[in-house]
Amino acid sequence: xxxxxxxxxxxxxxxxxxxxxxxxxxxxxxxxxxALIGPSGCGKSTFLRSINxxxxxxxxxxxxxxxxxxxxxxxDRGMDVEDLRTRVGMVFQRSNPFPKSIYQNVxxxxxxxxxxxxxxxDALVEKSLKRAALWDEVKDRLGSNALxxxxxxxxxxxxxxxxxxxxxxxxxxxxxxxxDPIATQRIEELLFELKGQLTVVIVxxxxxxxxxxxxxxxxxxxxxxxxxxxxxxIFTRPREERTDAYVTGRFx
Amino acid sequence: MTPADQASGFRHFHxxxxxxxxxxxxxxxxxxxxxxQAITSLLDRDRALAESVIxxxxxxxxxxxxxEQLSISLLALQQPMARDLRSIVGxxxxxxxxxxxxxxxxxxxxxxxxxxxxxxxITPSPELEDMARRARAMLRDALKAFTRSDGALGREVCMxxxxxxxxxxxxxxxxxTHMMEDARTITPxxxxxxxxxxxxxxxxxxxxxxxxxxxxxxxxxxxxxFED
Numbered sequence: 332x333x334x335x336x337x338x339x340x341x342x343x344x345x346x347x348x349x350x351x352x353x354x355x356x357x358x359x360x361x362x363x364x365x366a367l368i369g370p371s372g373c374g375k376s377t378f379l380r381s382i383n384x385x386x387x388x389x390x391x392x393x394x395x396x397x398x399x400x401x402x403x404x405x406x407d408r409g410m411d412v413e414d415l416r417t418r419v420g421m422v423f424q425r426s427n428p429f430p431k432s433i434y435q436n437v438x439x440x441x442x443x444x445x446x447x448x449x450x451x452x453d454a455l456v457e458k459s460l461k462r463a464a465l466w467d468e469v470k471d472r473l474g475s476n477a478l479x480x481x482x483x484x485x486x487x488x489x490x491x492x493x494x495x496x497x498x499x500x501x502x503x504x505x506x507x508x509x510x511d512p513i514a515t516q517r518i519e520e521l522l523f524e525l526k527g528q529l530t531v532v533i534v535x536x537x538x539x540x541x542x543x544x545x546x547x548x549x550x551x552x553x554x555x556x557x558x559x560x561x562x563x564x565i566f567t568r569p570r571e572e573r574t575d576a577y578v579t580g581r582f583x
Numbered sequence: 584m585t586p587a588d589q590a591s592g593f594r595h596f597h598x599x600x601x602x603x604x605x606x607x608x609x610x611x612x613x614x615x616x617x618x619x620q621a622i623t624s625l626l627d628r629d630r631a632l633a634e635s636v637i638x639x640x641x642x643x644x645x646x647x648x649x650x651e652q653l654s655i656s657l658l659a660l661q662q663p664m665a666r667d668l669r670s671i672v673g674x675x676x677x678x679x680x681x682x683x684x685x686x687x688x689x690x691x692x693x694x695x696x697x698x699x700x701x702x703x704x705i706t707p708s709p710e711l712e713d714m715a716r717r718a719r720a721m722l723r724d725a726l727k728a729f730t731r732s733d734g735a736l737g738r739e740v741c742m743x744x745x746x747x748x749x750x751x752x753x754x755x756x757x758x759x760t761h762m763m764e765d766a767r768t769i770t771p772x773x774x775x776x777x778x779x780x781x782x783x784x785x786x787x788x789x790x791x792x793x794x795x796x797x798x799x800x801x802x803x804x805x806x807x808x809f810e811d
Binding site: 568575579 | 596662663664665666667668669801802803
């Protein structure tokens, strides 16, 4: 039996007066890949950003309901947001390495959160780059500026940077939409490798990517969760008409 | 790709799906007709009609290949999902079943040619006619269920198979009695037993198509009581 990495109860979210999420109730299984799909503006990215409380950096937002990560209520008063964000790493659509060396990019989080010796830090950087399947390509130029890497490499560096904090969850918002097919395939293979070690939640507009990669798929529409099921069921025999219409491209 | 390109690509996909459906209907109409003509050629001892059934099977073979090629290119180029995916995979299977129906019609027509020279009456023709009528109706309903995505009708087709099986058993018993009574009827009786067996197989194939219709309509696999 798999345990839940994320559990929500009646989770709603507003940007000022506009309600972006309505009473979302879902359970994201631990150490699997869950894909969030739906048309633009359906609330999937808002939901993703709610998992590490990134949304509250935007003024005028508010939420209701409950969200738990491995049983901890992340909107509880006692929850330290910085701590939460080391537990829940995030990677964005456009890779955003710091304009620093490759090494410093990966070491950035651990340097703030933990006190490690030089040797321990070297080992952690190497381990994180290896987990992100980037080590072999950059091991001889760890001091080079990260902005000199290709788009695909930069995105894997951002994943390595998130992994350096040893997160329980990795959130990805359209991580491969700006990449060519080969770089996309490397990211997908990497996420597949990471599954089993941590929980991956990915927002994607690429339905084939969701179908290839994820174990579970949740379909959002107009701020509501329409259906969540095994990826196989969602793409071969969804229960809801709206899901069928969306995945067959008959929407709107 | 601009939104306009996407929209026209989408329209193109749906035109091709409609084309696939048209070809399947053409194939099923032809398969039904072959079964009908094969039985008529047998009962009327019509050699010419039997020959035309044997020749007509080629049309089904050609359509099966065309359907398969179009289906494969749609799968590769459009990466269909959900209902579209079930429809295309189902169409490939149904066209294979219809091609087999054609083979059974040919078998019946070949029996008709061999029986055309027999002097005695062809018994038990009422049972065989009934079987042929039921098998054809099952085939027609199964195709209707599949093309209209009607799960309830698909299930009805599956239920109808029992009656055809029962008729096949009674044909067998009647022919056995004839053969025991009069050894001269052994050759034509064995031929008729083959005909009955071929009709029973046509009904089985119609049942397969009915099951595929249920899967297409409801996403439920009822084959081999899979989801009981």
